[in-house]
Amino acid sequence: MEFKKYLTQQCAVVEQALARYMLPEEGPLSAHIKAMRYSLFAGGKRIRPILAMAAAEALHAATEPLLPVVCALECIHTYSLIHDDLPAMDNDALRRGKPTSHVVFGEAEAILAGDGLLSFAFELLSHPDVQQTISPSAQLRMINIIAKAIGPKGMVGGQSLDLAAEGQTIPFDHLRLIHGYKTGALITASVQAGAIFGMADEKQFAALSQYGVQIGLAFQIVDDLLDVEGTTEDLGKTAGADAQRNKATYPAFFGVAKTKLMALEAVEAAVTALEIFDAKAEPLRALARYIYERNN
Amino acid sequence: MEFKKYLTQQCAVVEQALARYMLPEEGPLSAHIKAMRYSLFAGGKRIRPILAMAAAEALHAATEPLLPVVCALECIHTYSLIHDDLPAMDNDALRRGKPTSHVVFGEAEAILAGDGLLSFAFELLSHPDVQQTISPSAQLRMINIIAKAIGPKGMVGGQSLDLAAEGQTIPFDHLRLIHGYKTGALITASVQAGAIFGMADEKQFAALSQYGVQIGLAFQIVDDLLDVEGTTEDLGKTAGADAQRNKATYPAFFGVAKTKLMALEAVEAAVTALEIFDAKAEPLRALARYIYERNN
Numbered sequence: 001m002e003f004k005k006y007l008t009q010q011c012a013v014v015e016q017a018l019a020r021y022m023l024p025e026e027g028p029l030s031a032h033i034k035a036m037r038y039s040l041f042a043g044g045k046r047i048r049p050i051l052a053m054a055a056a057e058a059l060h061a062a063t064e065p066l067l068p069v070v071c072a073l074e075c076i077h078t079y080s081l082i083h084d085d086l087p088a089m090d091n092d093a094l095r096r097g098k099p100t101s102h103v104v105f106g107e108a109e110a111i112l113a114g115d116g117l118l119s120f121a122f123e124l125l126s127h128p129d130v131q132q133t134i135s136p137s138a139q140l141r142m143i144n145i146i147a148k149a150i151g152p153k154g155m156v157g158g159q160s161l162d163l164a165a166e167g168q169t170i171p172f173d174h175l176r177l178i179h180g181y182k183t184g185a186l187i188t189a190s191v192q193a194g195a196i197f198g199m200a201d202e203k204q205f206a207a208l209s210q211y212g213v214q215i216g217l218a219f220q221i222v223d224d225l226l227d228v229e230g231t232t233e234d235l236g237k238t239a240g241a242d243a244q245r246n247k248a249t250y251p252a253f254f255g256v257a258k259t260k261l262m263a264l265e266a267v268e269a270a271v272t273a274l275e276i277f278d279a280k281a282e283p284l285r286a287l288a289r290y291i292y293e294r295n296n
Numbered sequence: 297m298e299f300k301k302y303l304t305q306q307c308a309v310v311e312q313a314l315a316r317y318m319l320p321e322e323g324p325l326s327a328h329i330k331a332m333r334y335s336l337f338a339g340g341k342r343i344r345p346i347l348a349m350a351a352a353e354a355l356h357a358a359t360e361p362l363l364p365v366v367c368a369l370e371c372i373h374t375y376s377l378i379h380d381d382l383p384a385m386d387n388d389a390l391r392r393g394k395p396t397s398h399v400v401f402g403e404a405e406a407i408l409a410g411d412g413l414l415s416f417a418f419e420l421l422s423h424p425d426v427q428q429t430i431s432p433s434a435q436l437r438m439i440n441i442i443a444k445a446i447g448p449k450g451m452v453g454g455q456s457l458d459l460a461a462e463g464q465t466i467p468f469d470h471l472r473l474i475h476g477y478k479t480g481a482l483i484t485a486s487v488q489a490g491a492i493f494g495m496a497d498e499k500q501f502a503a504l505s506q507y508g509v510q511i512g513l514a515f516q517i518v519d520d521l522l523d524v525e526g527t528t529e530d531l532g533k534t535a536g537a538d539a540q541r542n543k544a545t546y547p548a549f550f551g552v553a554k555t556k557l558m559a560l561e562a563v564e565a566a567v568t569a570l571e572i573f574d575a576k577a578e579p580l581r582a583l584a585r586y587i588y589e590r591n592n
Contacts, residue, residue: 023448028473032448032456083411088403107384111407112456115379115414119447122418126440136432143439144422151415152319152328160328160408177324 003286010053014046017067018074021124035105035113036120040078042096048073048187051215051287052194055208058274058281059198065133066197069142072124073190076150079117080186082110084159122147134197142196149189158182167246175248183223184216191215207273211284214270218291221263224249226294228256267292299582306349306579310342313363314370317420331401331409332416335374338392344369344483347511347583348490351504354570354577355494361429362493365438368420369486372446375413376482378406380455418443430493438492445485454478463542471544479519480512487511503569507580510566514587517559520545522590524552563588 018040023033049070053063085092085100086107093103102110125143134142148154158181165178191212195205228251250259270288274281314336321329345366349359381388381396382403389399398406421439430438444450454477461474487508491501524547546555566584570577 028457028470029448029453029477031460032453036448083407086404086407088407108382108459109456111379111382111384112452112459114411116448116452116456118411118414119443119450119452122443123440123447126436126443128436128440131433131436136436137427140422140424140427140432140435144419144424147415147418147422151419152325152332152412154415156408156412156415157325157328160405160412161324163404163408164327174324181325 003283003290006283006286007050007290010050011046013053013063013067014049014070014074015041017049017071021068021071023120032109032112032116035101035109036116038104039082039095039101039113040075040117042078042098044074044078044096046074047219047287047291048077048190051187051212051284052190052197054281054283054287055191055194055211056198057194058208058277058284059195059200059204060280061198062133063197065130066194068124068127068129069193069197072121072146073186073193075117075121075124076146076186079114079121080150080155080159082114082117086110089159089163134199138196138199142193145192145196146186146189149185154181154185154189155183158185162247165248168248170248172253175250175253178248179217179220180213183220184213187216187219188212203276207276210273211270211288214266214273215288215291218263218266218270218288221250221259221266222291222294224251225256225259225263263292299579299586302579302582303346303586306346307342309349309359309363310345310366310370311337313345313367317364317367319416328405328408328412331397331405332412334400335378335391335397335409336371336413338374338394340370340374340392342370343515343583343587344373344486347483347508347580348486348493350577350579350583351487351490351507352494353490354504354573354580355491355496355500356576357494358429359493361426362490364420364423364425365489365493368417368442369482369489371413371417371420372442372451372482375410375417376446376451376455378410378413382406385455385459430495434492434495438489441488441492442482442485445481450477450481450485451479454481458543461544464544466544468549471546471549474544475513475516476509479516480509483512483515484508499572503572506569507566507584510562510569511584511587514559514562514566514584517546517555517562518587518590520547521552521555521559559588 022037022040025033025037052070052073053066056063056066081095082101084090085095086102092100094100101113105113125146130139150156158178161178162182165174188209191208195208200208227249250262254262267288271285274284318333318336319329321333348366348369349362352359352362377391378397380386381391382398388396390396397409401409421442426435446452454474457474458478461470484505487504491504496504546558550558563584567581570580
C-alpha cells in the first residue's frame, strides 16, 4: 500500500519535471513540439526516472537536482517507443491505449519526433543545472554511460538484432543478448545515473549496476509474459504481437511457469545485490518486486 | 592551390580519425554497424569536422585532441542525411553517387543506422580523451551547444518545418528560418565546438559564432543553387529535386543572379567577422570562399 503511494508520488514528480523541462507548444516549431509532447505525455509509468531517483535515494542523495536527467531518460525511452512502433519496424498502431505517433502525425513527423526527443535528451543531460550538485566530470561520465547504453552497442543495436531475428530460430543465448541490449541497457544506465548522482563509491556503483542488470532482465521477461497473458485492453498495446510476429520470447523457450520462476529469480538477485544498503534502499527493493508483480 | 592541398590533408585526417573511433564491423552487431559505416564512409566532404578544426587552429590550438568531437559532428551529419533520405521524408535513392541507406539495408535498418550514429555521436562527445585538453565544464558546454543545434529548436525542427512547407507558398522569412535551423545550426555549432576547444574568450567566441552563422547561410544558398544548376552526376544526388517537390528556395525567390550575389555577401560577412584573428585564421577564410566556389 505504502509503495503504491510512493509510486504515485514519484510519478507525479516526474510529470511535473517533464512539464517544466519540455519545450512548450508554441512558435513556428509548435507542430514538431506537439508530436514530441504527444508521446512524452501519453501516460507512461516513468519507471526509468523513478529507478534513477530511487538509486540516488539509496545513497541518501537529494533527488530534486537529478530532474533534468530523469526527464532525459524518459525522452530517450519515448523516442525508442516511437521509432519501434513505426510501420517499417513493429508497425504498431496502439501504444498506452492511444494511437501511435505515426498514426496521428504521419511517418515523417514520427521519425522526427523521435529524433527530436533523442537530441533534446542530451540537451537535458548536459544541462548546467546538474552541475550544482555533481562535478562536471561526474556529469560527463553519466552522459557517456547513457550514450553507450542506447547506441549501437546498446538499445539501438538490440532493436536491430531483434528485427533481424524475427521469424528466425535463434538460440536462447542470442535472445538474452537481444534483451540485454534492447531493454536491459537503458534500465541499468538509469540506475547508474542515479548512482553517479548519489556519488556512489566503487563498491556501491558495482552493487547498483548489478541490481540494474537483474531488474532489466526481470523487466524483459515480464514483458514477454505480459504479451502472452495480457489483453490488448490491459496492455494498452496489441497483445499477442510477439507470437504473431513469430518472435523468440522467454515463454516460447521455457513455457509460462518456468518463465515466471526465472523472472522471480532475477528479482531476488536484484534485491540481494542491495544488501550493502540501508533502509533508504527500500524503494529500490520494492521496485524490483513491483516489476515482477505487474504481471500478477 | 595551397588550399586544395589543405582540404585534402584535413579530409584525410578526418577519415583516419573516423576509422579509429568508429566501431569495427564485427561480433553479433556487425550488420547494424555495417549500415552505420556504409553511410559514414560514403565519401563526404567532411566540411563540419574541417570547420571545427580550422576554428581551433585560428585560436592557435592543437587539433589532434579534438578528433573524437569532429568524428561526432560527422556522425550527426550522416545520421541526418540517412533520415532525410527515407521514403517517408525526401525519398531519395541516391546520395554521394551511391544508393541511399534504406535502398541498401531496408527502411528499418536505415532508421536504426541513423539512430545509432546519433547516439554514438554523444558517446564520442563525452569521450574521456577530450578532457586531456579542455576542462570537463568546457566539454559539457560543447555538448550542450551541439545538442541544442541539432534538436527540436535546431536541425530536427528545421527538417520538420521543411517538410511542412513542401508545396506551400511561404514567405522568405520562413525560408530563412528553415535554412537556419536545418543547415545553419549544425555548421555554426561545429565552428563553436572548435572555438571552445581553442579556449576562445567571449569576443573570439562571438566572432567565430558570427562567422559560423554566415557560412551556414552561404552553404544553404549555394545548396539551393547547386540543385538548380548542377547535374545529378556532379551532385551525386538527384538534381532538380527541390523544384520537383515545389520547395521554396533562394533561386525561386530571387533568381539565380541575385542568389549568387547573396551567397557572396554572406561569405564576405563571414570573412569580415574574422578580422580580429591573425594568419592562423587563413584556413577559415579560405573555407568561407570555398563554400561559395563549389558552385562555380
